[in-house]
Each structure stands twice: as structure tokens, then as C-alpha cells.
Amino acid sequence: MIIELFLLAIITLLAGTIVPLLAVSVNRRYIRTISLCCPIFASLFLGALSLVVLFSGETSGFTLYQPITEFSFSFVIDRLASFFLLIIAIVSACVALYFSEYVEHMDGSSRRNILCGFTSLFILAMVLVVSSANSFCFFLFWELMAASSFFLVTFEYTHDETKKAGLFYFFMTQLSSLFVLLGIIMLYLESGSFAIAPIHGASTLPITAAFLVLFIGFSIKAGIIPFHKWLPYAHPESPSPISALMSGVMLKIAIYGLIRFLLDVFTPDLWWGALILAAGITSAVLGVIYALKEHDIKGMLAYSSIENIGIIFTGIGLWVIFSASNLPLLATISLLGALFHSLNHALFKSLLFLTSGSVVHATHTRDIEHMGGLAHRMPYTSALFFIGAVSISALPPLNGFASEFLIFTAFFTSVAFVSPLFKVLLFICLALFALASTLSAACFVKAFGSIFLALPRSPQSEVAKEVPRAMLIGPGILAAACILLGVCAFQIFGIVGFNVPLPDMFLISLLLLGMGVLVYVVLYVTASREVRVSETWGCGSRSQQASSEYTGHGFSEPIDIIFSAIYRTRTKNERVFFDLKNCIFREGTGEIHLLKVFEEYLYNPISQLFMQVATKVSRFQNGCLDTYLLYVFVTVIALIIFLGWFA
């Protein structure tokens, strides 16, 4: 049954890809609706099959086509794969629901058909990556995923920003594929097959090298710092539902790859875990610190994705450390934390991207400084965004808390077991982890406050309207899932068969609700019920103005100053005075220059190096036939000498 469902899902997604491409010149709504219905149906099939596999725990596999003996297109669906299939299914269904309305408000006439087709193809590629049974198959679909997402990112290819983002994305994603391919080839040389199967023996140099190469490949795709730069470029420029898919699901595919190879192929060393942990913590802290500084709503969400991927990597790192030091219970908690956070991040991040898409749609700007006051104008969108914000800030009783709680618990209980040196490392990581967690709360207070609260700060947000109902259903389902997974986290883990040390969040939620209701009733009976809506104190001005509000920049200013060493903000003041004693100011200039550390110190030097090498190499290619004949001649001579020497 599982295989039939799987094939059905694939065929549906293929249909969703082909239909709009066949009717590419027909600018009709029904074509796009049909195309986007396919992912929804496919998600239903995938969701059903992954739930069956998750509960029953049985693994099923099949081979679709075997061109040569060493390689076949075969697929395996086990519990891990089905978990990630579930993530893909939930998010794609909600995104497609939202997209079917969103796409009608976009520019691009019949070209939008292609967008819908490629969305299906992108989802299909992700499904196939997750269910691939061998590493070469994995790589092929990985590449399909990269290519199809590139076309989605560059949909608005006429904009200069989008062009730059697309190129950046294409380069980074190809770099990632290159590393993954290299890793797979190294594994093939070591084991002699493409099967994703354990490599026996100690971790020798080639195996370690293969791990490192794969790790870099997956890190680039997942957006781990310092390979993160493509996220803040690509996410803001792509259509919001596509950002939701990429951030919510595609990054998780990289996580899946890492977990799959660590679990099934390698026998990890302790220091591998320390490496993953360090990468994760760095990304978590720096990601959220940069997110606080970002005032492009989608750029902020992109940086926050980097933070959350960091949290997931932290969980994975802890899992590797604990399993290498023979602490199976703690290892399970950390891995479950990482996996659960993958699911949760997929839910709340796609929720946030979709609702921010609605906000951008309503206000025609991505700058949060030009928003404000939207809570009155877009009540439903603001409520949905709010649920996402609470979840991502890891506040109880929603789902973000449940997964971070597992990782915290692993940290807290681990220190009694590992060696002293690791204890110190874990304590430092714990402190940084906590820092990232609270900074993300600060970041989303700022975001929600600037976008939705107080007075509108621009004419566009003054006249913003609530989005059509169809654009609320998809995010609504995601928000409901966030609440459900948070409140019933303990019960859900129980049903799936893991006994985790989570507090009973259902009880806590009931207590919270009970206390709230009790206080309300007591107040209703005893206190004054009078309510007046009236101007409050505004420093003596007659009525409040948007210009006197605290802006997003103002909100994050204290954090800017405290972490100025990380932001590397350069301020420059030049003043000219009338008098010699510098008392009477005449004129002056002041500028604040935000240093993009990674871009200026890492990316640009490397790209310059490549450009230099490329300039030198390009001299060989001068377009003159004689030179090419010379090359051929030299090559033939060299070949003859070489063969003569060895034959």
C-alpha cells in the first residue's frame, strides 16, 4: 500500500509539473489552480503514507528502473524518510493552498504557469531526495532540487536585485552539490558501492575526509555560517510562497542528508560532534544577531532561518557527542530535539513567510519601518503572524518551546556524564544557546511590534487591506499545527513511542487557561468594568504621531551597541565649526557604515582570487585558430611521449 501511495504522489506531482508547461501560453486561472491542486493531493497521499510508516515502523523499498548493474533508481521509505516526507507534505499543502490565490495577484501573465509547474517539480525533487535508496540517486535528485529552485528564485528576473540573488543562489547551491558529489564519490571509492550502508572499520583518513566534504556540502545548503550568505539574498527576492518552501522544507532536506549519512553510513567520532555543535551554535547566535539588525521583513526571516538551522545542528552535534560517548538515552533526546525542531521550524517559518507575504502584498514594501498599525487593518494575518512569532521565540506552550526544551534538557543533564573538558564546552555552548533563544524573542517582539502594532508609518500601510480568505487558510492550518504540536507534544511523543522528559504541556496550558479565566472572573465580579478609549499621555503633543513612535532601528539600538564588536558598525563624523575653539557648528557629515563581515572578509577575497585565476586562464582562450591548433599539436605530442614512456 505504501509503495502505491508513493507512486500515486509522484504521478500527481508530475502531472502538476507537466500540465502548466503544456499550457504555457494559456493565461487562465484554472490552469494554475489545477497545477497547484496537484501538490495538495500529493501531500495528502504522502501525509497518509508517512503517518502509516511512522506508526508501524516498517520499512518498504522498491526499484523503479535499473539502467546498469551498479546503479538503479530505487527508493526506500523508512521512519526517518517518512518523517521528512511528513514535513514536506504539511508545508507544501499549505503553501500550495496559499499560492493558488497569491499567484493571481502577481505580475507575469502566462509566465506564472511555469512558476506553478516548477513548484510541483521542486516539491517532487525534494520528495525523491528524501526517499532515495542510494547515494547517486540522492545526488541526482539533489541536483534537480537545486535547479528547479533556481528557476523559482529568479521568477522576477527583470529586477537587478533578483538577478544578483539568483546568481548568488545558483553559485552557492552548485557549490553545495559539488561537495555532496565529491563526498559521494569518496564514499564510493571507499566502499565500492553507492548503497547508503554502514562503512565498517574505524574512521580512517579517507572516511573522515568524506564526512568533512559532505558536511560542508550539507552546511552550504542548510545555510550554516559562514556559508549562509545566499539565504538573505535569495529569500527576499523570491515570491513569498517559494521562500516558505525553501526555508521551511529545502533547508530540512540538507538536515535530512546530514542525519541520514551520519546515521547509516558513518560511525561518528567525538570530535565530529564537537564540530557540528560548534557550527550550530555559531550559526544560532550570529544568525539571530544579524536578524535583529535586518529591516527587510523577509531578510529578517532568512537570518532567523539560519539561527534555527543552527539550533537543529546543535541538537545533531549533541546527538553525535552523546552517541560517541555511549550515552544512548541522551543521544536519543538530542536527536529527537533536532528532528522535532526541524518539523517545528518548517511549520512556523513557512507560516511566518506566508503571512509576511500577505503583509508585503498589502503594503507593497518589505521594509518594516514603513509598516505599523496593521493589527487593526489585517486582524487575521496579524493573529496568524503572532502565533508564528510566539512559536519561533520558543515560548510555552507552543511548539518551538517543546523542541528547544528537549535540547536544553540534553544540555542540562549531560554535564553530569561527559569528561571535564567536554563539560566546559557544553556549558559554554549552553550559555550561547540560551542567548540565541532570548535574542530571537527580542527579534520577534521588534518584528511584530514594528509591523503590526502602534500607528501606521507610511501611506501604504495606512490603506492596507486584509488579504482574501484563500490566503488565510494555508497559514491558518500551519498555525493550528503549531499550537497542536506544542500543547500536545508530550502526548504525541507518547503515541509515536518515545518516552521523553517533556513536561506535560497540555496540563500547563490548562493551568494557564484556568488561571487566566479565574483572574478574569474575579476581576469581572470585584473590579470596575469601565473602559474608555482615549488619548493617552504623549509627551504633551495633542495627538500621537507615527513619527514619535519607537522604530525598529530604535528598538534594536541597545543590542546594536552591546554587540557592536560583531556588527562592526563604522560611524564617521566630520564637522566644521565657525570658530577656532570648535563651539559654533557650521556644517558636517555623518555616516554609519554597516560592515558585512563575511562578505567583505571571506566571500569577496575568494571571488577576487577566482577572478584573477580566471583572467589568467582565459588568456589561453584567445579565439585564434592557430593557437588552438597549437594546443592540439602539443597535446598529441605529449600523449605520444607519455604512451611511449609507459607502454
Next chain:
Amino acid sequence: MNVDFILYIAINTLVVLAIAPLFVSMIKKVKAWTQGRSGPSVFQTYASLRKLLTKEVIYSPSSSRIMRITPLITIASILVAALFVPLIFVPEPVGGIGNIILFLYLLALARFFMALAGLDAGSSFGGMGSSREMSISAIIEPTTIIVFAALAFVFKTLNIFDMVSRMAPGLPAAPTLILISISLFIILIVETSRIPIDNPETHLELTMIHEGMILEQSGRNLALMELAAAVKLTVLMGLLINLIVPLGLATSLTLIGILIAVILFVIKGSILAGIIAIFESSMAKKRFFQLPSLFAMAFFFSTLIIIIEVFS
């Protein structure tokens, strides 16, 4: 969930609600004494709260539903957090109540809503308050978590109930307890917005943090916010007291035992309130951007405990 636990919920909540305003007034009283004034009565806070409850609520026209639900959510989450710290009676923990991580995050939940409410009315004071509060809470968090991890490490449990009832697998030595209590004291000062971090008595825009956030609240909503702040103070004081001197905590439900426990807790709490007041009086409020260095000190201090514990 047994009968004992339901009774515990009722007793703990009632006791904390009844005592919290008293401690707030006591701190004010002792501070007044150190300044050579006689100060308000120790029951002044009860009277102020009652007065606020009879006043009308005023909402700014630009405020949204956040402003309206924040007082309820704040008090609810602080009261649930209060359940995590047994003040007078320790039952068997149920369903993860008493977990220190969850305790911290319930406080964070209240803070999140308060900060949003500060931004909601669109006045610059509220925004200033929430911006500062979120910044401070972020930079103190590493210290807080390290102190709590140290607690979990020395007691070998994550549950506050087991820690205070001394049923935990690990029992710390006296020097460790003293070190931990100093760190907890710093956290108490920071979390409850007291001098040298913040000044709870001022409404001067240059200095206020917590008061800035709740400046737009009025009437019964303000009463709830003030009560929540008082309860938070009491709970953190209770945590410190009961970890260091759990003497007198009832472990079974008897009327006499509870009465003795309440009296003992009030006495211990009054002493701690006095210490807090004297600490506050002996300090000046620090400049906002000098706070990170203060926190760094607290951080190194708490890391020291861990290093001593790890390598001893």
C-alpha cells in the same frame, strides 16, 4: 493529578497572592528607613492595588488586542510559574511542574507580552521600555541559564520540587550553596528590575525600563501588572530562600504544618526583603550600557561555581 496537588495549587497561589504585596512594601519601608524617612505602611501596596481595581481602564486609540490581553496573560503565566516554586508545602511533582527550564520560559512568556504591550500604544516611552527590557533580558540570559544549569548539576535533578525538599540525588556542600545563592541574588535583582539595573520607583524617562513598558496600563490592568511584578519578586525570593534554607517547608498537608510554614516563610522573606532593600540603598543605578560588564561579572562568577564543581 491527585487531591494533594490540587490543594497545593490552591494553597500556593493564595499564599503567593497574599504575601507578594507585603514583600514589596517591606522593601520600600526598609529603603525609606535607610534614607531617614519613616516610609509608607507595610500594607500600602494592598491599598494601592485595591484603589487601582476601582478605577476605569483607558486604552489608547492606536492600541490593539495585545494591550487588552497582556495583563491577563502576564498574571496567568506568572501565577503558573509561581506553582513551580513551592513556598510552603512540597507535594510530589506532577506532569513536569517544577521543571526549571519551563519555569524560566514562563517568565519569558510574560516578558514577551509585556514588551509587545509596551510597543502597542505607540508612545515612545513604552517602546523605550520594551527595547531595554528585551536587551537586558537577552544579555542576562546566559548567566541565568548557567546558574540554573549549575543548580541542576549540583542537585542532579531538573525539578525545583526535588531540590527544595532535599529529595534530589545530589546534595550540595555549604560553600557551593553560598556561591549559588549569590548568583541567584543577582538574577533576582535583574529579573525584578531593581537598582542597579532599573529603578522601580522612578517614572523618569531616562532611567526607567520596566515601568516604561507598563506606562500605558491603567486601572485594573495596571493592578494586574503590578501584582504580577510583586508575585514574580516573591517567587524568585521564595526560590532563593527555599533552596538555601528549606527549614520549615511542610511535606505533608496538616493545618499546623502549613501555618508554621507560612509564618516561617514570611519571616525568612522579610529578612531577604531587608537585604534587598539595603543592597539597593547602597548602590546607585548604573548607566544602561555599563550593564553588560556587570552581567559579565555575574556570568564569570556563576561559571566559577561550575568549574569548581566540575573539577572538585
